[in-house]
Amino acid sequence: MNAPEHLVLRGIRAAIVDLDGTMIHTAPDFLVAVNRMRSDLGLGPLDIETITHFVGKGTENLMRRVLAVDYAPDEVEIHFPQALASYHGHYLAINGDHSTLYPGVREGLDALRAKGLRLACVTNKPIAFAVPLLEKTGLRGYFELVYGGDSLPKKKPDPLPLLTVCKDFGLRPEEVVAIGDSSNDAQAARAAGCRVLNVPYGYNHGESIHEVDSDGIVPTLLDAATLISA
Helix, strand or coil: CECCCCCCEECCCEEEECCECCCEECHHHHHHHHHHHHHHCCCCCCCHHHHHHCCCCCHHHHHHHHHHCCCCHHHHHHHHHHHHHHHHHHHHHHCCCCCEECCCHHHHHHHHHHCCCEEEEECCCCHHHHHHHHHHCCCHHHCCEEECCCCCCCCCCCCHHHHHHHHHHCCCHHHEEEEECCHHHHHHHHHHCCEEEECCCCCHHHCCHHHCCCCCECCCHHHHHHHEEC
């Protein structure tokens, strides 16, 4: 649902912000790395729309979805280790080279910080990819905590990463808002007991964000900041 004009999230003391599709348009990086991996395996390239639909549930899921375009399930598992290793190498080589910040991201983070909110970035992207990307785009300094998809035993949509941030910050879940582009973020937040706002421009596995159960859809991170009252 769109955020009602009168919506104000009160008592919020921290924000957990997603990375891919929320702060940074990383699909062009995925396109390059995935298609270089596919070339290594003797497969043809995929278009960016197809790859974007596979984004959001971590690198392992991305690789399996990409391989499933050409292979049966048992064949996917045979080729998976080689594909994952190839992709990791190609992605690390170009991480951030083709990515761009979405409008309002830096202004939104500035506004959240100006309100005294503590900030964490929680992503399903491997931590070895996430931190360099945040550094390359100049966003790393905004966040006290960064958790990747392999930082903890479970990743979003499991609530564990969000609950871990709440514990690290010494805050109750109801004092924390999650901001993301997909059902992963909303489901994790609901399960953790956090509030949640979604942006409409990200990936969400190719599905409409308007079907997601959240407290509201905000055009940008800056719009999200205006709805939050500490």
